[in-house]
Amino acid sequence: MIWMALTVVTLTLGAALAVMLLDNLLAAVAAASVVSLGVSVMFVMLRAPDVAMTEAAVGAGLSSLILALALRRLGLIKLDLSEKGKDGDA
Amino acid sequence: MRSLATLLFLGGLIFLLTVLTGNLPFGNPPMLVGDAIQKGAADEVGAANFVTAVVLAYRGLDTLGELSILFAAATAGGLVLGAAHGGSHQRPAGFILRAGADLLFPLLLVVGLYIVMHGHLTPGGGFQGGVVLAAAFFLPLLARPGETLSHPWLSLVEGLAGTAFIVVGLIALFQGHGFLAPMFDKGTLGELVSSGSLPVLYLAVGLKVGSELASLLSRLASDDEVAS
Amino acid sequence: MTTSIGFIFFIGAIGLGAIGIAGIVLANHLFRLVLALAIAEAGANLLLILAGYRWDAVAPIVSDPAVVQTMVDPVPQAMVLTAIVIGVGVQALALTLVIRIRQRYGTLDMQEARQRMQDDLDAAAGITPSRSRERPAGGRPLPAPAAAVEAGVQHD
Numbered sequence: 498m499i500w501m502a503l504t505v506v507t508l509t510l511g512a513a514l515a516v517m518l519l520d521n522l523l524a525a526v527a528a529a530s531v532v533s534l535g536v537s538v539m540f541v542m543l544r545a546p547d548v549a550m551t552e553a554a555v556g557a558g559l560s561s562l563i564l565a566l567a568l569r570r571l572g573l574i575k576l577d578l579s580e581k582g583k584d585g586d587a
Numbered sequence: 588m589r590s591l592a593t594l595l596f597l598g599g600l601i602f603l604l605t606v607l608t609g610n611l612p613f614g615n616p617p618m619l620v621g622d623a624i625q626k627g628a629a630d631e632v633g634a635a636n637f638v639t640a641v642v643l644a645y646r647g648l649d650t651l652g653e654l655s656i657l658f659a660a661a662t663a664g665g666l667v668l669g670a671a672h673g674g675s676h677q678r679p680a681g682f683i684l685r686a687g688a689d690l691l692f693p694l695l696l697v698v699g700l701y702i703v704m705h706g707h708l709t710p711g712g713g714f715q716g717g718v719v720l721a722a723a724f725f726l727p728l729l730a731r732p733g734e735t736l737s738h739p740w741l742s743l744v745e746g747l748a749g750t751a752f753i754v755v756g757l758i759a760l761f762q763g764h765g766f767l768a769p770m771f772d773k774g775t776l777g778e779l780v781s782s783g784s785l786p787v788l789y790l791a792v793g794l795k796v797g798s799e800l801a802s803l804l805s806r807l808a809s810d811d812e813v814a815s
Numbered sequence: 816m817t818t819s820i821g822f823i824f825f826i827g828a829i830g831l832g833a834i835g836i837a838g839i840v841l842a843n844h845l846f847r848l849v850l851a852l853a854i855a856e857a858g859a860n861l862l863l864i865l866a867g868y869r870w871d872a873v874a875p876i877v878s879d880p881a882v883v884q885t886m887v888d889p890v891p892q893a894m895v896l897t898a899i900v901i902g903v904g905v906q907a908l909a910l911t912l913v914i915r916i917r918q919r920y921g922t923l924d925m926q927e928a929r930q931r932m933q934d935d936l937d938a939a940a941g942i943t944p945s946r947s948r949e950r951p952a953g954g955r956p957l958p959a960p961a962a963a964v965e966a967g968v969q970h971d
Contacts, residue, residue, distance in 0.1 A: 502820050506827035513834045513854050522846055529850050532831070536857045539824065544874045544887045545864050546710035547638045548895050552860070554718040555903050559800065560853060562722075563903070566807040567910040571917050573846065597837050604829045608862065613821040614870040621867070621888035629877060637875040637886070641893040653897045660904035664911040710876065714900050776880050796900070803907055 502542060509535030522573050523565070530561040632769050633782040634707040642712070643785050647756065647767030654749060654795060661799045668806050680730050688730035695723030703793035707782045713789040717796025724801040728808060735809065741802040748795035755784055755791070824865055831858030845916065845923045849909045856902040860895045867891035 512531040519525045533556030540549035568574050624641060632640040642650055679685075699719035706712030728734060756767035764770060767788075774781030835855025842848040867888030875889040917923055920931045937943070 499820055499823070502823045506823050506830075509827060510830045510834070513831055516850050516854060517834065517838045517847065525847070525850055529853055532854055532857055536831075536861055539827065539861060540864060543824070543864050543868050544872060545867075545892050545895075546874050546876070547636070547712070547715075548860075548864060548892050548899070550710050550715050551896055551899050552857075554715050555899050556853070556857065558722065559718050560903050560906055562725075562804065563807060563907050563910060564850070564853075566804065567914060568846070570807065570914055571846070571923070573923075593837070593841055596840065597833055600833050600836060601829060604832060605825075608825055608829065608865075611866055613825070613865065614868060616867055616869060616888055618867075618869070618888045621886075621890050624889060625875070625886055629880065635877045637877070637889040638892045638896065641889050642896060646893060649893075649897055653900055656901050657904045660908045664908050667908075667911040667915050710874075712896075714896065776877060807907075807910070 498542075502539075505535055505538050505542070509539070521575060522568055523575070526561055526564045526568065529564065530557045533557040533560065629776055632785070633774055633776060634785055635776055636707050636709065636712075638710075639707045639712055639785060639789070640782075643767070643788050644769045647788070650792065651752070651756070651767070654752065654792065657796065657799055658745075658749065661803045664803055665806050668809075678732075680732060685730045688726045691726060692723055695719055695726070699723055699793070699797065703789055704786060705779070706789040707785045708779070713792030714796055716789075717793040718800065720793065720797030721800035721804060724797070725804045725808075728805055736801060736805045738802055738805070741798045745795050745798040745802070748791045748798070752788060752791040752795070755787055759784070821865070821868075824861070828858050828861040828865060831855070831861065834858075843925050845913050845925060845928065848925075849906060849913060852909065853902070853906055856898070856905075860898055860902075863891045863895050863898070 509532055512528045512535065515528040516525045516532065519528060533552060537549045537553040537557065540546075540552055624637060624645065628634065628637050628640045628644075632644045634640045634644070699716045699722075701716075702711040702719060703713055703716030706716070724736065728736065759768045759770045760766045762770060769783040769785060771783040774783070780786075832855055835851050835853075835858055838851025839848055839855065842851060867890065869885060869887050872885045872887045875886040875892065913923065916928060920928050922928050922931070
């Protein structure tokens with residue numbers, strides 16, 4: 498139980514740091530969704546299934562969707578398409 | 588200089604939060620209100636899910652405030668963004684997305700309505716189910732870029748659902764109990780038709796949240812690409 | 816052993832709150848400010864749920880009406896349910912405002928956007944804008960020797 502808690506908390510804090518320190522904004526949105534999922538798992542461990550379901554649906558689903566749609570509208574999506582990937586799928 | 592100020596600010600903030608939470612009795616909360624609710628909720632409200640009983644029966648006014656905050660945020664967001672017009676210069680989505688969206692739409696509708704209707708028995712309720720319903724109505728928009736949802740219908744559903752919530756509360760008020768007090772028959776604990784007006788209230792909440800979020804998502808996804 | 820689980824969760828909640836609030840204060844890009852707001856809200860909700868936890872208790876849902884079990888506190892959970900939904904409403908509104916700022920001022924950098932807003936206000940009030948680096952004389956023409964230095968500065 499304590500190892501599970503330690504793993505989840507470390508993952509969540511690492512993802513939160515990644516949100517602030519990553520350069521690519523789309524990757525930062527993905528890291529924010531990981532933070533929401535980690536917090537949702539912590540809610541399950543704290544015996545709050547209703548809140549965990551809400552946090553998973555709203556934080557990892559709706560909030561990330563809204564952030565990504567706003568990114569597209571702002572024109573800030575930068576995908577790293579290297580040449581190696583394009584040669585692979587002929 | 589900026590990083591020194593950053594470190595000082597972070598250190599002070601963490602110290603403040605640690606001191607504040609260090610005095611909390613973790614694991615043995617003095618559950619004065621919680622104990623009373625646990626003893627009385629099964630008889631007074633008849634809902635198996637005590638969180639639903641607190642959200643709708645004991646603190647129904649807070650839920651009404653939350654609904655109005657969501658309404659204000661969605662309306663203000665729609666006002667700031669302007670009308671949604673579908674663009675026509677986008678590539679059509681791939682085959683997987685189109686076929687998957689068509690398959691997922693009825694599934695998401697059923698799952699969303701199930702979560703909404705069983706909010707008083709299992710974890711779930713209006714807000715979670717409303718989010719799933721909004722996703723169900725938004726997914727076909729992603730698969731067919733250039734289409735828009737019909738915003739008049741969505742506003743009509745949202746308005747009717749919000750009005751239904753308030754009307755049910757007013758009926759309870761005029762019967763002499765109090766605004767948003769649970770009424771109708773309690774039923775047996777654990778049945779679908781139980782705990783009085785709670786499923787009706789959660790259905791109204793679920794439809795309102797779902798239509799609001801679907802309309803907001805459709806406005807955000809419209810095609811006005813800002814030149815970068 | 817039992818207290819260290821609480822310790823771990825409290826570190827998680829306080830860390831999330833601190834990262835979120837520090838991110839809001841120190842952000843230089845408006846979109847990162849909205850992301851930091853989301854993280855701070857998640858940390859605060861976690862802190863609320865932690866306040867209602869009880870050792871060896873079950874979730875506040877009755878599975879068998881005959882058996883009475885100790886449950887965790889359902890009141891903070893109801894509060895956090897409301898708080899999560901309000902949080903997503905606030906984030907949606909913040910994002911629409913960010914989109915509008917981008918449409919109006921063309922930039923999302925905090926200093927740049929603030930400077931352009933100030934210029935707008937000054938222009939509306941009829942005051943000549945004052946900037947110390949690019950226009951040291953506040954819009955008036957400079958004397959000749961200093962103009963060469965200014966041209967050198969503007970070209971780098």
